Amino acid sequence: MTRSYFPGILAMAAVVVASNILVQFLFGQWLTWGAFTYPVAFLVTDVMNRVYGKGPARRVVLAGFVVGVICSLIGTQIMGEFGPLVTLRIAIGSGLAFLTAQLLDISVFSALRGGKWWRAPLASTLVGSSVDTALFFSVAFSGTLSWIEPANDVSWAGEMLPLLGSGPVAPLWVSLALADWMVKLALALLALIPFRLIVKRLTAVPTL
Template sequence: MNRSHLPGILAMAAVVVASNILVQFLFGQWLTWGAFTYPIAFLITDVMNRVYGAGPARRVVFVGFVVGVVCSLIGTQIMGEFGPLVTLRIALGSGLAFLTAQLLDVSIFAALRSGKWWRAPLASTLVGSSVDTVIFFTIAFSGALTWIEPANDVSWAGEMLPLLGAGPMAPLWVSLALADWLVKLSLALLALVPFRMIVTHLTAKPA
């Protein structure tokens, strides 16, 4: 790790901290504000991968993971209206989702890096974001995994409601996951613009 990697490290740490804070605030019925900041982590990983390679990208991911663990530990000590802001299931789901999805993103990007410029960041982010959503929401809220933290009552997340308020009946947590996933997919497409601009700037040869 050298000084040229520091902006990526700081950016990843900032995104993780901001997302952990903003996830406490609702945006509409299905989302939190954190849903709009967290996907930036994939943009940071992809920029690092394109400019510096898979090794530095993985190191930035591990920094983000450590920062996320620290945020979760702090959250477990802050009591909200219904108990700790961060439960064991949320901490476990968040950590596993981040690390698995981001490392998968790095591997897919590296495998596709020689293709068209947009293919690697788009494919890696789409797959990584999908895996992230499945892992986090399943571990954090699925009724099948209550054995992880029996004292944590997540029965509210299993309430059967129309999917996103209009579709077939499904557990509430599935609607939350689907809404989060759709935001990630949308931002994956939008992120291609700043990805191209940042990579071009960082790789431009001095005049």
């Protein structure tokens, strides 16, 4: 572990902790505040990959995964109105989605590293974000995976409602996933600006 990319580890840890806290607070009908902080994890991973390479990027992701596991363990001990803030399904879904999506992000980024500067971060984040959303919401709330935690009643997530309030009828968790995915896509585009600025700053050759 070198000091050069230690700030990346701190940044990833901060994103994971903040997202685990903010996911408890609703933003509108379909989102939580955590939906706006979590995608920053892809920005951190992509900056680390571009500046230091995929090895250090993987170490930053693994550090974020460990922090996420700790947050989940703490969440299982905090009781909310309807039980623990973090259930087994949410813990598994969160950890599996984070690790899979971030490592996939690194692989896609590395494959496109030699192209235009925006192609690798944009494509890797879009792919990683899509996989992240699909994995988390399916594992955490899909009725077909209720065997993961039979005692956890998530029937509320299966309530059939118009998609995002006006589309075709679908389970509630699908609307939650779609809203989350749309935020991730929008932030993937916006993140290109700080990505470019941060990378240029970190790779600038110091002058004497």
